[in-house]
Amino acid sequence: MPFDYLPVFVEKAAGKPVRKLVHPSQNAWHPFVPELASARIALLTSSALRKPEQPPFVPPDDASYRSIPAEPDATDLVMDHRSPLGLTPRQDPEVVFPRAALISLAKRGLVASYAPTHFSFTGGTRNHHGVETELAPALAGELKKENVNLALLVPF
């Protein structure tokens, strides 16, 4: 079932430049994974969610990111990703950015803690060089500052 909609993507992309599959230049594997009982987790989303007062993302080549509070009640979110699939996340961002679920798992003791800030950026980009040389290092720096030892990226 998951691949049934790939021909639809091809149909929708008709007339646009062909997307190229890009391979990362570096190995992203890190052998260490913390025990969940000691994990400090941050969420990353490529759905271009942001706080209303933050500067809008400009898809598709924007390699910037926005900091989002871990507490869902702290702020409303708006979504700049323009995919028509965004209707559901605009109703409930939790379907792609599960902040409330993460807090609940922490309260239940499944994970040790969560970072005070999560991060959002624009997916569906063709700016692969910017992602690898600007966005990823900047996000890594932010995660390090928050003492995060486990990051979960939910692609959109």
Added chain:
Amino acid sequence: MVEVRSPRAVFVDYPAGRTFGPPKNREQHERILAAALRELPFFTEWGQIRDLPFKWEPGNQPSWGNLREELLRPPLSGAPVEEVIRLRNS
């Protein structure tokens, strides 16, 4: 995902854009997040994708059947992207 070779990836067989399930279903969001995190110890090398055992319930909306219609809609405008571009270029 196979070619990009994420360090550790799990797959949820849900319609695109609803990774954690139907909107407002907090229990389901939590179940999927917990299941994803519990897979972590089982990865042994770069590029593996592990399937999570969740199936989209027929009663959930939208169904897989009308996902085509949803995908072929025009892009959403929502946030004022065009306005931002206009201001940057002015």
